[in-house]
Amino acid sequence: MDVVIDALRKVWADEHGREVVALESTSHRFPSGSFTCLLGPSGCGKSTLAQIVGNIESPTSGRVEIVDPGQPAVPRKAGADSVMMWQGLNLFPWRSVIDNVAFGLEMAGMPREARYAKARVLIAMVGLGGFEKHMPRQLSGGMRQRVALARALIMERPVLLMDEPFAALDAQTKIVMQEELMRIFEQTRKTVLFVTHSIEEAILLADQIVVMTARPGRIKEVITVGLPRPRTMDIVNSPEYGALFDRVFHLIREEVSKSMRDSALVEEH
Numbered sequence: 001m002d003v004v005i006d007a008l009r010k011v012w013a014d015e016h017g018r019e020v021v022a023l024e025s026t027s028h029r030f031p032s033g034s035f036t037c038l039l040g041p042s043g044c045g046k047s048t049l050a051q052i053v054g055n056i057e058s059p060t061s062g063r064v065e066i067v068d069p070g071q072p073a074v075p076r077k078a079g080a081d082s083v084m085m086w087q088g089l090n091l092f093p094w095r096s097v098i099d100n101v102a103f104g105l106e107m108a109g110m111p112r113e114a115r116y117a118k119a120r121v122l123i124a125m126v127g128l129g130g131f132e133k134h135m136p137r138q139l140s141g142g143m144r145q146r147v148a149l150a151r152a153l154i155m156e157r158p159v160l161l162m163d164e165p166f167a168a169l170d171a172q173t174k175i176v177m178q179e180e181l182m183r184i185f186e187q188t189r190k191t192v193l194f195v196t197h198s199i200e201e202a203i204l205l206a207d208q209i210v211v212m213t214a215r216p217g218r219i220k221e222v223i224t225v226g227l228p229r230p231r232t233m234d235i236v237n238s239p240e241y242g243a244l245f246d247r248v249f250h251l252i253r254e255e256v257s258k259s260m261r262d263s264a265l266v267e268e269h
Helices: 046-052 099-101 103-107 112-125 141-153 171-188 199-205 233-237 239-268
Strands: 002-014 020-028 034-038 063-068 080-087 159-163 190-198 208-212 219-224
Touching: 002 046, 002 190, 020 046, 020 219, 034 199, 046 080, 046 159, 046 190, 080 141, 099 103, 099 112, 099 141, 103 112, 112 141, 112 233, 141 171, 171 199, 190 199, 199 233, 199 239, 208 239, 219 239, 233 239
Parallel strands: 034 190, 034 208, 080 159, 159 190
Antiparallel strands: 002 020, 002 063, 208 219
């Protein structure tokens, strides 16, 4: 599925009732089967954009359109083709691994044996075969992250929205999960929108990096990541990686500096 956003604007009200513009005049087309990282300073609207695409939040103005390349004239209901994976895993502590993974199918009314059969396939795909009956408290942080990923994938939605899913992991576990996600992406070729603060993570994972400005969030630049797939951490030693990092770093540094200056001006007043 292509994800098309057109002139999105999102305005919040702060605790004093003043308008805070999170997104302004944001338009882009995320191609079907591509992996896009949304990168920018804190508060630039990355997560808000992902939530609007998933119909979790509504835009103040503008539109989101989900387009099936095979049936471009058929309208798609907002949110019906996507699933969100959050930074906070939101696993049910009283449910086993298999019951956490199968939860969405259970809510959709799928019979127990059918949903368990699908859940076992996904649990094996993320490398947790044999842990079906374990409870979340019996798993490491990385294993719980795999459960959350399997729970998202089992819904078989063509659009996968990921809001900093690996931010809370230690460095070693994060690398393992990034490589696991790349492997699964190669198998499924979903349209992925991945929110991150990490330049390294964006270059490792993405086909394109959408760099956003400081608030109000706009698209500053779209960078194509031409590094061949499948990728491993070995690419960090390549000159191509170094050139991409330098380019993205300077774009982000400009926006972070602007955000800090704006925050300082607000505090002065």
